[in-house]
Amino acid sequence: MANRAYNFNAGPAALPLEVLKQAQEQFVEYGNSGMSLMEMSHRGPIYEKVHYEADSLLRELLGIPSGYKVLFIQGGASTQFAMIPMNLLTPGATAAYVSTGSWATKAIQEAQMFGQVSIAASSEADKFMRIPSIGELNYPSDAAYLHLTSNETIEGTQWAEYPDTGSVPLVGDMSSDILCRPVDVSKFGLIYAGAQKNLGPSGVTIVIIREDLIRKPELTGVPTMLRYDTHAKADSLYNTPPTFAIYMVNEVLKWVKSQGGAEAMAALNADKAGLLYNLIDGSGGFYRGCAMPGSRSIMNVTFRLGSEELEKQFAKESEQQGFVGLKGHRSVGGLRASIYNAVPLESVRALTEFMQDFQQRNG
Template identity: 55%
Template structure:
């Protein structure tokens, strides 16, 4: 099986750990002596409820979050949270405050405008998203309902190293879809974190929302029940039928993270992986050109352009022939991108760096 697998650099759905896939494969038809698969089992059964509750606890444990947080499993991906955050938290007379650092951060802001008042504290759109907004000294208005940021910009390839510390006890909210679990940071400064699973958590189909109890108490009780954070908290995320198999896979991925030594160990591995690819870019003499300023580069999504755009489709075509997948840049920006999420191996990143060096020798 391993010999047939590609070097998967897709941005999401993304690579899953091979041992997780093999473990899930063993239980695919029949799980735990139930005589049926996890995809068929009732979400009200004791067997699934055990997996469901364990997965919530595991996520908090792996992230190192203290007591006082709840895990909600919701649908719609991060895109749904762009609307649900302001729907739940943006009350009359308050403003949602947004840091614009990339395409998805801007989408979150634009969605908030459809719900209520939203303002931009800082933006680097005029710089083509090549740099990140500064996080200190932000103009946070006294009527701020929250401050929202996208911690890693999947399309552009940038990642925040520092985070705002809003005054007035304003909650900080993070879209961490593409970098949750990739590095060891103090997440307790965030009042709410959300992430689509399809990067580092598991397969597509479930979104994890991690919300602090005091913010949950302030969340709206008047919007439709299916959109309320309180509904999912009160029902243990069993208000409607959850994507049971996706949550089961998240459970397996979290246990895999623990076996790797936790998030801190993955961060060291991820830094090595990204450095190998960035080195191939930086020593190329301009044949490969990094898109993001060096101090803003992401260790999850590595982006670059060729010395000539005409070489880009050739690079993609040949990379696929050599067993790589997912290296074309996002359709909105072009160029090239390697998404080196947790499950992407160091071997795959070494192979990509070697391929880049060889490609330059042949066409540079």
């Protein structure tokens, strides 16, 4: 489609064009049902087929081993900031968190409302522009869990590898990098991800939880809908789930599989990120990458120019050329290109051409 924008939004973000066209075709009538999927009962066989297919595809693409449940929950990753300590942080125990940026900070603040929190490592002294090394982690051996934010969208940092935490359950917020590369799910006790960056539209959050962690919360007064055991027992059908969002996740998962799975996504994302980082590093200082090289994200490329005025000019001119979402987050400023799975390589090439032209005219 000739009028498609170059979409670099941080979330909600780009969706595969093939998926959008498929959804368009099926929007009014799904199959030969005579109605839209959004009009159907979530208890009916047509929707249930979509529901369980999404579960199956996610297990296949992520290599989720037996002994884990996949849950579809509403409320976004921000609700998980509370659900995790409400369900996993037992009275008297300590939850450990790695402080790596804006989203990790929000998770920490929420957990502190429910119990004792220790900071296993922090990169705040470096303005969150790096991920702490695994060797820096220091947390109680009997911690209820260790929480990390796999990819910080605002700062543009990402864990290159995950720690082996032994008997301490590892909890990972993968909202902005799930399925961008293969991952060893068996290292984690729980993985969660809002869908609206790499998996589909907003409205559903994926939770992958080890079955031994699904239990009645020891904290008193945890509401029914905020308990993992509620959703696990009912296969995420305790109440009406976000059916259309789950349908879209299913279609995105089919697309990822058709592209070659997580391995193919990793290769594509490395190519896209490489184009941008090579241009930034080779610009003679005109563009300056924000994240330290060893911690750079392959999902969110953050960079600065010589002045805020020049950054505003860049944002304005890029919008005029059809580039969307390149302003940095309001809390840190600068510029950011979010290059999730569905962002085509051609869009990134077009952006690098614009950046080269902008430097020639303003360098």
